[in-house]
Amino acid sequence: MTTSTIDGGRHARVAAVLGALGLTALAGLSLASSTKADSSVPATGDQGNSLIERGRYLARAGNCVSCHTAPGGQPFAGGLGFETPFGKLYSTNITSDPDAGIGKWTEEQFVRAVREGVRPDGAHLYPAFPYTAYTKLSDEDVAALYAFLKIVPPVSEQPPQNEMGFPFNQRWALGLWKTMFFDAGRFQPDSAQSPEWNRGAYLVESLGHCSACHSPRNFLGAEQTSKAYTGGEYTDKVVTGESRPWSAPNLTSAKNGLGPWPVEEVATYLKTGRNSFSETHGPMNEVILNSTRHLTDADTLAMARYLKSLPADEGAIGKPASEAVLSAGEALYSVHCGTCHQPNGLGAQAFDAGAKLVGNPVVQASNPASLINVILYGPHLAKLPGPKRWKDMPGHFGDKLADDEVAAIASYLRNAWGNVGGAVTEAQVARQR
Structure with missing residues:
Protein backbone atom coordinates (compact mmCIF):
# COMPACT_ATOMS: atom_id res chain seq x y z
CA MET A 1 0.00 0.00 0.00
CA THR A 2 1.66 3.19 -1.12
CA THR A 3 -0.77 5.71 0.32
CA SER A 4 -1.27 6.33 4.00
CA THR A 5 -3.56 4.04 5.90
CA ILE A 6 -7.33 4.54 5.92
CA ASP A 7 -9.82 4.39 8.53
CA GLY A 8 -13.06 4.45 9.33
CA GLY A 9 -14.18 6.71 10.14
CA ARG A 10 -16.15 6.42 12.62
CA HIS A 11 -18.74 5.90 10.99
CA ALA A 12 -20.96 7.96 10.55
CA ARG A 13 -21.32 8.18 13.88
CA VAL A 14 -19.03 5.79 12.83
CA ALA A 15 -17.01 8.54 11.89
CA ALA A 16 -17.21 9.46 15.38
CA VAL A 17 -15.04 6.66 16.24
CA LEU A 18 -13.82 7.94 19.55
CA GLY A 19 -15.98 10.95 19.39
CA ALA A 20 -15.57 14.43 18.16
CA LEU A 21 -14.31 17.49 19.74
CA GLY A 22 -13.54 20.97 18.81
CA LEU A 23 -14.15 20.39 15.20
CA THR A 24 -14.84 16.75 15.41
CA ALA A 25 -17.99 17.95 14.12
CA LEU A 26 -16.51 17.48 10.78
CA ALA A 27 -15.74 13.93 11.63
CA GLY A 28 -17.64 12.62 8.73
CA LEU A 29 -16.75 14.74 5.77
CA SER A 30 -16.01 12.01 3.33
CA LEU A 31 -16.07 10.96 -0.17
CA ALA A 32 -15.83 13.19 -3.10
CA SER A 33 -12.85 14.49 -4.88
CA SER A 34 -11.91 17.08 -7.37
CA THR A 35 -13.98 17.56 -10.48
CA LYS A 36 -10.98 19.25 -11.96
CA ALA A 37 -8.89 17.31 -14.45
CA ASP A 38 -5.94 17.30 -12.08
CA SER A 39 -3.37 14.52 -12.02
CA SER A 40 -2.82 15.01 -8.28
CA VAL A 41 -6.32 13.86 -7.28
CA PRO A 42 -8.57 11.46 -9.20
CA ALA A 43 -11.53 13.20 -10.79
CA THR A 44 -15.04 12.80 -9.43
CA GLY A 45 -18.28 12.27 -11.31
CA ASP A 46 -20.63 15.06 -12.31
CA GLN A 47 -21.94 16.52 -9.07
CA GLY A 48 -23.45 19.64 -10.59
CA ASN A 49 -21.95 22.94 -11.58
CA SER A 50 -21.82 24.80 -8.29
CA LEU A 51 -19.25 24.62 -5.54
CA ILE A 52 -22.05 24.40 -2.98
CA GLU A 53 -23.67 21.40 -4.63
CA ARG A 54 -20.34 19.65 -4.75
CA GLY A 55 -19.86 20.43 -1.07
CA ARG A 56 -23.32 19.08 -0.35
CA TYR A 57 -22.34 15.79 -1.97
CA LEU A 58 -19.16 15.66 0.08
CA ALA A 59 -20.93 16.39 3.35
CA ARG A 60 -23.74 13.93 2.70
CA ALA A 61 -21.40 11.27 1.48
CA GLY A 62 -19.18 11.90 4.47
CA ASN A 63 -22.09 11.52 6.87
CA CYS A 64 -21.41 14.76 8.73
CA VAL A 65 -25.02 14.88 9.85
CA SER A 66 -24.79 11.64 11.84
CA CYS A 67 -21.95 12.86 14.04
CA HIS A 68 -23.15 16.43 14.32
CA THR A 69 -26.77 15.89 15.20
CA ALA A 70 -27.91 14.99 18.71
CA PRO A 71 -31.01 12.81 19.21
CA GLY A 72 -33.98 15.08 18.60
CA GLY A 73 -31.68 17.96 17.70
CA GLN A 74 -31.33 20.13 14.62
CA PRO A 75 -29.13 18.85 11.77
CA PHE A 76 -25.46 19.85 12.09
CA ALA A 77 -26.07 21.59 15.44
CA GLY A 78 -23.81 19.15 17.31
CA GLY A 79 -24.26 17.92 20.84
CA LEU A 80 -24.00 14.20 20.17
CA GLY A 81 -21.96 12.61 22.95
CA PHE A 82 -19.17 10.11 22.41
CA GLU A 83 -17.56 7.98 25.08
CA THR A 84 -13.79 7.65 24.69
CA PRO A 85 -11.07 6.08 26.84
CA PHE A 86 -10.10 9.63 27.85
CA GLY A 87 -13.50 11.08 28.74
CA LYS A 88 -16.71 12.13 27.04
CA LEU A 89 -16.68 14.38 23.99
CA TYR A 90 -19.53 16.21 22.29
CA SER A 91 -19.70 16.99 18.61
CA THR A 92 -19.64 20.66 17.72
CA ASN A 93 -22.15 22.89 16.04
CA ILE A 94 -21.12 23.32 12.40
CA THR A 95 -24.11 25.31 11.21
CA SER A 96 -23.63 28.83 9.88
CA ASP A 97 -24.58 30.40 13.22
CA PRO A 98 -22.00 33.13 13.90
CA ASP A 99 -21.68 32.40 17.61
CA ALA A 100 -22.61 28.77 18.28
CA GLY A 101 -21.46 27.49 14.90
CA ILE A 102 -18.77 28.29 12.35
CA GLY A 103 -20.48 31.26 10.71
CA LYS A 104 -17.61 33.62 11.51
CA TRP A 105 -14.88 31.29 10.35
CA THR A 106 -12.86 32.36 7.37
CA GLU A 107 -11.97 29.81 4.75
CA GLU A 108 -8.36 29.93 5.92
CA GLN A 109 -9.43 29.08 9.46
CA PHE A 110 -11.58 26.24 8.18
CA VAL A 111 -8.71 24.86 6.11
CA ARG A 112 -6.35 24.95 9.08
CA ALA A 113 -8.86 23.12 11.28
CA VAL A 114 -9.51 20.41 8.70
CA ARG A 115 -5.91 19.87 7.62
CA GLU A 116 -3.91 20.72 10.73
CA GLY A 117 -6.31 20.16 13.61
CA VAL A 118 -6.11 23.75 14.90
CA ARG A 119 -9.09 25.91 15.91
CA PRO A 120 -9.38 29.60 14.98
CA ASP A 121 -8.23 30.52 18.50
CA GLY A 122 -5.03 28.52 17.97
CA ALA A 123 -5.97 25.63 20.27
CA HIS A 124 -5.31 22.08 19.10
CA LEU A 125 -8.21 19.84 18.16
CA TYR A 126 -8.43 16.39 19.66
CA PRO A 127 -7.41 13.70 17.16
CA ALA A 128 -10.83 12.12 17.57
CA PHE A 129 -11.54 14.58 14.78
CA PRO A 130 -9.73 12.80 11.93
CA TYR A 131 -7.61 15.64 10.64
CA THR A 132 -4.92 12.98 10.38
CA ALA A 133 -6.91 11.75 7.37
CA TYR A 134 -8.40 15.05 6.23
CA THR A 135 -4.93 16.50 5.80
CA LYS A 136 -4.95 14.60 2.49
CA LEU A 137 -7.99 16.47 1.13
CA SER A 138 -7.60 18.40 -2.09
CA ASP A 139 -7.85 22.20 -2.13
CA GLU A 140 -11.02 21.95 -4.20
CA ASP A 141 -12.76 19.60 -1.79
CA VAL A 142 -11.96 21.67 1.29
CA ALA A 143 -13.27 24.76 -0.49
CA ALA A 144 -16.45 22.93 -1.50
CA LEU A 145 -17.11 21.72 2.03
CA TYR A 146 -16.60 25.22 3.38
CA ALA A 147 -18.98 26.67 0.79
CA PHE A 148 -21.70 24.18 1.70
CA LEU A 149 -21.39 24.50 5.47
CA LYS A 150 -21.60 28.29 5.18
CA ILE A 151 -25.15 27.98 3.82
CA VAL A 152 -26.38 25.43 6.39
CA PRO A 153 -29.21 27.18 8.29
CA PRO A 154 -27.92 28.66 11.57
CA VAL A 155 -28.84 27.02 14.85
CA SER A 156 -27.92 28.90 18.02
CA GLU A 157 -27.36 25.87 20.24
CA GLN A 158 -24.17 25.34 22.18
CA PRO A 159 -23.19 21.70 22.72
CA PRO A 160 -22.42 20.59 26.29
CA GLN A 161 -18.90 21.02 27.59
CA ASN A 162 -16.60 18.08 27.08
CA GLU A 163 -16.04 15.93 30.14
CA MET A 164 -12.31 15.30 29.98
CA GLY A 165 -10.29 14.76 33.14
CA PHE A 166 -6.70 15.85 33.73
CA PRO A 167 -4.38 15.59 31.86
CA PHE A 168 -6.56 14.93 28.81
CA ASN A 169 -8.22 18.34 29.13
CA GLN A 170 -4.88 20.05 28.41
CA ARG A 171 -5.01 20.89 24.72
CA TRP A 172 -1.45 22.15 24.60
CA ALA A 173 -0.28 18.55 25.11
CA LEU A 174 -1.84 17.65 21.76
CA GLY A 175 1.07 19.44 20.13
CA LEU A 176 3.31 16.69 21.49
CA TRP A 177 0.86 14.08 20.25
CA LYS A 178 1.01 15.57 16.76
CA THR A 179 4.80 15.49 16.81
CA MET A 180 4.66 11.75 17.44
CA PHE A 181 1.70 10.65 15.34
CA PHE A 182 0.62 13.27 12.81
CA ASP A 183 2.08 13.63 9.31
CA ALA A 184 0.53 16.50 7.37
CA GLY A 185 0.34 16.39 3.58
CA ARG A 186 -1.93 16.08 0.56
CA PHE A 187 -2.95 12.80 -1.04
CA GLN A 188 -0.35 11.55 -3.49
CA PRO A 189 -1.61 9.21 -6.22
CA ASP A 190 0.27 6.08 -7.19
CA SER A 191 1.23 6.31 -10.86
CA ALA A 192 1.54 2.52 -11.02
CA GLN A 193 -2.17 2.12 -10.26
CA SER A 194 -5.28 2.86 -12.31
CA PRO A 195 -7.29 6.10 -12.00
CA GLU A 196 -10.11 4.08 -10.42
CA TRP A 197 -7.78 2.63 -7.77
CA ASN A 198 -6.40 6.09 -6.99
CA ARG A 199 -9.91 7.48 -6.76
CA GLY A 200 -10.82 4.75 -4.26
CA ALA A 201 -7.64 5.32 -2.29
CA TYR A 202 -8.40 9.03 -2.04
CA LEU A 203 -11.96 8.42 -0.83
CA VAL A 204 -11.00 5.76 1.70
CA GLU A 205 -7.77 7.28 2.98
CA SER A 206 -8.79 10.91 3.30
CA LEU A 207 -12.46 11.71 3.07
CA GLY A 208 -13.79 8.35 4.22
CA HIS A 209 -11.21 8.02 7.02
CA CYS A 210 -12.26 4.37 7.21
CA SER A 211 -9.20 3.46 9.24
CA ALA A 212 -10.49 5.53 12.15
CA CYS A 213 -12.86 2.73 13.07
CA HIS A 214 -11.27 -0.21 11.32
CA SER A 215 -7.75 0.03 12.75
CA PRO A 216 -6.53 -0.70 16.28
CA ARG A 217 -5.19 2.21 18.32
CA ASN A 218 -2.39 2.52 20.83
CA PHE A 219 -2.73 3.68 24.43
CA LEU A 220 -2.58 7.32 23.33
CA GLY A 221 -5.39 6.94 20.83
CA ALA A 222 -3.26 6.94 17.67
CA GLU A 223 -3.94 4.44 14.91
CA GLN A 224 -1.52 1.54 14.71
CA THR A 225 -0.61 2.00 11.07
CA SER A 226 1.28 -1.29 10.95
CA LYS A 227 -2.07 -3.01 11.58
CA ALA A 228 -4.23 -0.69 9.51
CA TYR A 229 -7.66 -2.06 8.61
CA THR A 230 -7.28 -5.23 10.66
CA GLY A 231 -10.15 -4.12 12.91
CA GLY A 232 -10.83 -1.64 15.67
CA GLU A 233 -13.18 -0.81 18.52
CA TYR A 234 -15.48 2.08 19.36
CA THR A 235 -18.32 2.82 21.74
CA ASP A 236 -21.90 3.37 20.61
CA LYS A 237 -25.43 3.37 21.98
CA VAL A 238 -27.25 1.53 19.22
CA VAL A 239 -29.55 -1.40 20.05
CA THR A 240 -30.09 -0.80 23.77
CA GLY A 241 -29.46 2.92 24.15
CA GLU A 242 -26.61 2.19 26.54
CA SER A 243 -22.98 2.87 25.70
CA ARG A 244 -21.05 -0.30 25.04
CA PRO A 245 -18.11 -1.38 22.89
CA TRP A 246 -18.55 -2.45 19.28
CA SER A 247 -15.90 -3.85 16.99
CA ALA A 248 -15.21 -2.85 13.41
CA PRO A 249 -14.19 -5.86 11.28
CA ASN A 250 -11.09 -6.50 9.23
CA LEU A 251 -11.14 -4.74 5.84
CA THR A 252 -7.99 -6.27 4.38
CA SER A 253 -8.11 -9.13 1.88
CA ALA A 254 -7.49 -11.66 4.65
CA LYS A 255 -9.69 -14.70 5.08
CA ASN A 256 -11.30 -13.14 8.15
CA GLY A 257 -11.77 -9.85 6.32
CA LEU A 258 -12.94 -8.99 2.80
CA GLY A 259 -10.93 -11.77 1.19
CA PRO A 260 -13.99 -13.89 0.24
CA TRP A 261 -15.94 -10.89 -1.09
CA PRO A 262 -15.58 -10.06 -4.81
CA VAL A 263 -15.09 -6.38 -5.64
CA GLU A 264 -18.65 -6.09 -6.88
CA GLU A 265 -20.01 -7.48 -3.61
CA VAL A 266 -18.06 -4.90 -1.60
CA ALA A 267 -19.42 -2.12 -3.81
CA THR A 268 -22.96 -3.47 -3.52
CA TYR A 269 -22.70 -3.52 0.26
CA LEU A 270 -21.53 0.10 0.36
CA LYS A 271 -24.29 1.16 -2.00
CA THR A 272 -27.24 -0.85 -0.65
CA GLY A 273 -26.25 -2.20 2.77
CA ARG A 274 -26.76 -5.75 1.51
CA ASN A 275 -24.95 -8.37 -0.52
CA SER A 276 -24.85 -12.14 -0.70
CA PHE A 277 -22.57 -12.25 2.35
CA SER A 278 -24.02 -9.80 4.83
CA GLU A 279 -26.49 -7.06 5.71
CA THR A 280 -25.68 -3.91 7.61
CA HIS A 281 -26.56 -3.72 11.28
CA GLY A 282 -25.54 -1.90 14.44
CA PRO A 283 -23.36 1.23 14.14
CA MET A 284 -22.66 0.61 10.45
CA ASN A 285 -26.30 1.39 9.69
CA GLU A 286 -25.68 5.13 9.80
CA VAL A 287 -22.69 4.85 7.50
CA ILE A 288 -24.83 3.16 4.87
CA LEU A 289 -28.07 5.09 5.37
CA ASN A 290 -26.60 8.57 5.68
CA SER A 291 -23.43 8.24 3.65
CA THR A 292 -22.26 5.57 1.26
CA ARG A 293 -25.61 4.73 -0.35
CA HIS A 294 -25.72 8.33 -1.59
CA LEU A 295 -22.44 8.00 -3.47
CA THR A 296 -22.25 7.45 -7.18
CA ASP A 297 -21.85 3.90 -8.40
CA ALA A 298 -18.42 4.85 -9.72
CA ASP A 299 -17.31 6.05 -6.29
CA THR A 300 -18.47 2.98 -4.37
CA LEU A 301 -16.87 0.72 -6.97
CA ALA A 302 -13.60 2.67 -6.72
CA MET A 303 -13.63 2.34 -2.93
CA ALA A 304 -14.29 -1.38 -3.25
CA ARG A 305 -11.44 -1.74 -5.74
CA TYR A 306 -9.04 -0.06 -3.35
CA LEU A 307 -10.20 -1.98 -0.27
CA LYS A 308 -9.80 -5.28 -2.10
CA SER A 309 -6.20 -4.36 -2.87
CA LEU A 310 -5.22 -4.03 0.80
CA PRO A 311 -2.68 -6.75 1.65
CA ALA A 312 -4.11 -9.60 3.68
CA ASP A 313 -3.48 -9.30 7.41
CA GLU A 314 -5.53 -11.42 9.80
CA GLY A 315 -4.61 -9.20 12.73
CA ALA A 316 -4.54 -10.41 16.33
CA ILE A 317 -6.72 -13.48 16.05
CA GLY A 318 -5.85 -15.29 19.26
CA LYS A 319 -5.98 -18.99 20.01
CA PRO A 320 -9.19 -20.94 19.35
CA ALA A 321 -11.27 -22.28 22.22
CA SER A 322 -10.73 -25.76 23.60
Missing part, protein backbone atom coordinates in the same frame (compact mmCIF):
# COMPACT_ATOMS: atom_id res chain seq x y z
CA GLU A 323 -12.43 -28.76 22.01
CA ALA A 324 -14.75 -29.00 25.02
CA VAL A 325 -15.92 -25.40 24.60
CA LEU A 326 -16.33 -25.79 20.84
CA SER A 327 -18.37 -28.95 21.34
CA ALA A 328 -20.61 -27.19 23.84
CA GLY A 329 -20.95 -24.26 21.48
CA GLU A 330 -21.96 -26.50 18.61
CA ALA A 331 -24.70 -28.08 20.72
CA LEU A 332 -26.01 -24.68 21.80
CA TYR A 333 -25.89 -23.46 18.21
CA SER A 334 -27.94 -26.42 17.03
CA VAL A 335 -30.64 -25.67 19.61
CA HIS A 336 -30.82 -21.90 19.38
CA CYS A 337 -29.43 -20.90 15.98
CA GLY A 338 -29.30 -23.83 13.56
CA THR A 339 -32.90 -23.64 12.39
CA CYS A 340 -32.50 -20.21 10.84
CA HIS A 341 -28.79 -20.11 10.07
CA GLN A 342 -28.71 -23.77 9.01
CA PRO A 343 -26.32 -26.45 10.33
CA ASN A 344 -23.75 -25.41 7.72
CA GLY A 345 -23.90 -21.74 8.68
CA LEU A 346 -24.93 -20.68 5.19
CA GLY A 347 -28.42 -19.52 6.03
CA ALA A 348 -30.47 -19.77 2.87
CA GLN A 349 -31.57 -17.72 -0.08
CA ALA A 350 -35.19 -17.75 1.08
CA PHE A 351 -36.46 -14.88 3.21
CA ASP A 352 -37.36 -17.25 6.05
CA ALA A 353 -33.70 -18.00 6.78
CA GLY A 354 -31.05 -16.40 8.92
CA ALA A 355 -28.02 -14.54 7.62
CA LYS A 356 -24.90 -16.29 6.37
CA LEU A 357 -22.29 -16.88 9.07
CA VAL A 358 -19.64 -18.52 6.92
CA GLY A 359 -16.90 -16.06 6.00
CA ASN A 360 -18.67 -13.24 7.83
CA PRO A 361 -16.13 -10.55 8.83
CA VAL A 362 -18.14 -9.56 11.92
CA VAL A 363 -18.15 -13.15 13.16
CA GLN A 364 -14.40 -13.43 12.61
CA ALA A 365 -13.33 -9.97 13.85
CA SER A 366 -10.28 -9.96 16.13
CA ASN A 367 -12.45 -8.26 18.73
CA PRO A 368 -15.72 -10.21 19.21
CA ALA A 369 -17.64 -7.27 20.72
CA SER A 370 -20.09 -6.84 17.84
CA LEU A 371 -20.75 -10.57 17.57
CA ILE A 372 -21.48 -10.73 21.30
CA ASN A 373 -23.81 -7.73 21.03
CA VAL A 374 -25.78 -9.39 18.25
CA ILE A 375 -26.24 -12.57 20.30
CA LEU A 376 -27.18 -10.66 23.45
CA TYR A 377 -29.40 -7.97 21.94
CA GLY A 378 -30.12 -8.82 18.32
CA PRO A 379 -28.56 -7.24 15.21
CA HIS A 380 -30.57 -4.00 15.02
CA LEU A 381 -30.94 -4.14 11.24
CA ALA A 382 -31.29 -0.94 9.26
CA LYS A 383 -34.53 0.00 7.54
CA LEU A 384 -33.12 -0.24 4.06
CA PRO A 385 -35.11 0.30 0.88
CA GLY A 386 -35.83 -2.76 -1.21
CA PRO A 387 -36.54 -6.39 -0.33
CA LYS A 388 -34.78 -8.01 2.61
CA ARG A 389 -32.38 -10.83 1.94
CA TRP A 390 -32.81 -12.55 5.29
CA LYS A 391 -35.49 -12.39 7.94
CA ASP A 392 -35.03 -10.40 11.09
CA MET A 393 -33.54 -12.20 14.07
CA PRO A 394 -36.64 -13.25 16.05
CA GLY A 395 -35.23 -11.97 19.33
CA HIS A 396 -32.08 -12.08 21.38
CA PHE A 397 -30.52 -14.38 23.88
CA GLY A 398 -29.30 -11.98 26.54
CA ASP A 399 -31.96 -13.14 28.99
CA LYS A 400 -31.88 -16.79 27.95
CA LEU A 401 -28.22 -17.73 28.01
CA ALA A 402 -25.52 -17.41 30.64
CA ASP A 403 -22.23 -15.70 29.85
CA ASP A 404 -20.39 -18.99 29.44
CA GLU A 405 -23.03 -20.22 26.99
CA VAL A 406 -22.83 -17.04 24.89
CA ALA A 407 -19.05 -17.35 24.91
CA ALA A 408 -19.27 -20.97 23.77
CA ILE A 409 -21.63 -20.18 20.88
CA ALA A 410 -19.49 -17.25 19.77
CA SER A 411 -16.32 -19.33 19.98
CA TYR A 412 -17.93 -22.05 17.89
CA LEU A 413 -19.10 -19.59 15.21
CA ARG A 414 -15.58 -18.21 14.96
CA ASN A 415 -14.06 -21.64 14.30
CA ALA A 416 -16.74 -23.56 12.40
CA TRP A 417 -17.02 -23.95 8.61
CA GLY A 418 -13.52 -22.67 7.97
CA ASN A 419 -13.96 -19.42 9.88
CA VAL A 420 -10.91 -17.96 11.63
CA GLY A 421 -11.24 -16.48 15.10
CA GLY A 422 -9.97 -16.75 18.64
CA ALA A 423 -11.82 -17.97 21.70
CA VAL A 424 -14.45 -15.73 23.30
CA THR A 425 -14.30 -15.57 27.08
CA GLU A 426 -16.96 -15.10 29.74
CA ALA A 427 -15.27 -11.85 30.72
CA GLN A 428 -15.70 -10.50 27.19
CA VAL A 429 -19.40 -11.35 27.29
CA ALA A 430 -19.82 -9.80 30.73
CA ARG A 431 -18.24 -6.59 29.42
CA GLN A 432 -21.07 -6.29 26.89
CA ARG A 433 -23.86 -6.76 29.44
